[in-house]
Amino acid sequence: MSTRKLMLCSVFAVSLLCIGSKVSIAQQIDTVLLKKHIYYLADDKMKGRGTGSKEVKNAAKYVEKHFKKYGLTPKGEKGYRQAFTAKVRRVVVKDSIRTADNVIGLIDNGAPLTIVIGAHYDHLGTGHQGSSKDSLGVGKIHNGADDNASGTAALLELARYYSSNNIKEEYNLLFIAFGAEELGLVGSKYFTENPTIPLDHITAMLNMDMIGRYNPAQGVAVIGYGTSKKWPEIFNGLTPSIKYYTGHDGNGGSDQTSFYKKDIPVLFFHTGGHPDYHMPTDDADKIDYTSLKGIADLEIMIIDRIMKQQHKLDFQFTN
Numbered sequence: 449m450s451t452r453k454l455m456l457c458s459v460f461a462v463s464l465l466c467i468g469s470k471v472s473i474a475q476q477i478d479t480v481l482l483k484k485h486i487y488y489l490a491d492d493k494m495k496g497r498g499t500g501s502k503e504v505k506n507a508a509k510y511v512e513k514h515f516k517k518y519g520l521t522p523k524g525e526k527g528y529r530q531a532f533t534a535k536v537r538r539v540v541v542k543d544s545i546r547t548a549d550n551v552i553g554l555i556d557n558g559a560p561l562t563i564v565i566g567a568h569y570d571h572l573g574t575g576h577q578g579s580s581k582d583s584l585g586v587g588k589i590h591n592g593a594d595d596n597a598s599g600t601a602a603l604l605e606l607a608r609y610y611s612s613n614n615i616k617e618e619y620n621l622l623f624i625a626f627g628a629e630e631l632g633l634v635g636s637k638y639f640t641e642n643p644t645i646p647l648d649h650i651t652a653m654l655n656m657d658m659i660g661r662y663n664p665a666q667g668v669a670v671i672g673y674g675t676s677k678k679w680p681e682i683f684n685g686l687t688p689s690i691k692y693y694t695g696h697d698g699n700g701g702s703d704q705t706s707f708y709k710k711d712i713p714v715l716f717f718h719t720g721g722h723p724d725y726h727m728p729t730d731d732a733d734k735i736d737y738t739s740l741k742g743i744a745d746l747e748i749m750i751i752d753r754i755m756k757q758q759h760k761l762d763f764q765f766t767n
Contacts (some may be wrong), residue, residue: 458659460656475613479740481742483601486732487625489569490731491732496591499570499573499627499631504573504627505549508625511551512551515528520607521554523554530551532691533548534547534565534570535631537549543547548627550625550635551627552622554622554623559618561620561760562618562649564622565606565751566654566655568596568625570596571591571711573590581727591728591730592730593730594725595658596657598658600612607621618756619651626639629657640709655715656743656747659717661719661724662743668719668746669692671694671716672714673715674697674740675708675763675764676763682750686746689745698714698765702718702761717743
């Protein structure tokens with residue numbers, strides 16, 4: 449074989465290898481990207497992403513930039529954004545009324561039903577809006593790596609995964625990064641009162657809040673197992689790389705509650721409390737990135753099984 453032909457064959461082989469690598473990366477959750485997102489969102493420069501701050505607006509821009517990059521259809525009220533106001537109630541502050549945004553993007557498969565995947569991207573800022581567990585925490589940056597940069601990072605990775613898997617799914621997927629969760633689930637409440645798609649088109653809502661501090665002894669909690677009679681069937685035979693256990697209730701201290709109150713089946717993924725919860729010490733170097741990938745992989749298994757259902761999931765109250 450001539451030198452020229454050998455060179456062409458080598459170039460062709462390298463090209464195929466590169467294409468194969470891109471496909472492989474697209475078809476799995478990437479721990480490098482999870483880490484990149486969390487280190488960005490939980491950096492000191494973000495000053496804790498307090499509602500109404502310049503930094504939380506930068507976090508919203510970061511989410512929006514990635515939704516655009518992944519080709520998600522804008523599904524806010526103005527582009528990807530759904531603006532609202534939130535009030536600080538726990539403490540007395542001058543700027544108690546603050547502006548906030550939900551950031552919303554859709555993978556539109558032209559399907560009759562939609563799965564909502566959500567996580568909140570705000571946190572406590574520098575402790576002035578209340579909720580800090582540090583008695584001397586006012587003025588200190590609360591980076592919120594676990595709460596909830598971890599959920600936001602997984603949200604972005606799931607958006608990337610489903611937008612690049614070259615499959616036209618049987619369901620639409622609506623990705624929502626909620627604002628002002630820490631002020632009382634304000635962003636998710638606002639969305640469910642002002643939905644940008646009909647609520648009766650939503651078959652289920654999956655929420656991720658604090659999924660970065662996995663405890664291998666107990667596993668990740670998946671709460672909301674009682675909100676549909678179909679969940680046991682969907683979960684049957686799952687073999688994820690991480691341990692999980694289920695909780696029955698649909699209510700809880702995060703954004704899935706707003707959807708449960710609208711008669712929508714929910715699941716809430718949560719790795720539990722820890723000494724850094726709502727403390728200035730909730731930092732990116734404490735996240736278990738391997739297990740975070742495992743939790744996102746578990747969600748893919750569940751989402752894929754939901755999309756095999758022929759009908760909208762039934763809803764049932766849990767209390």
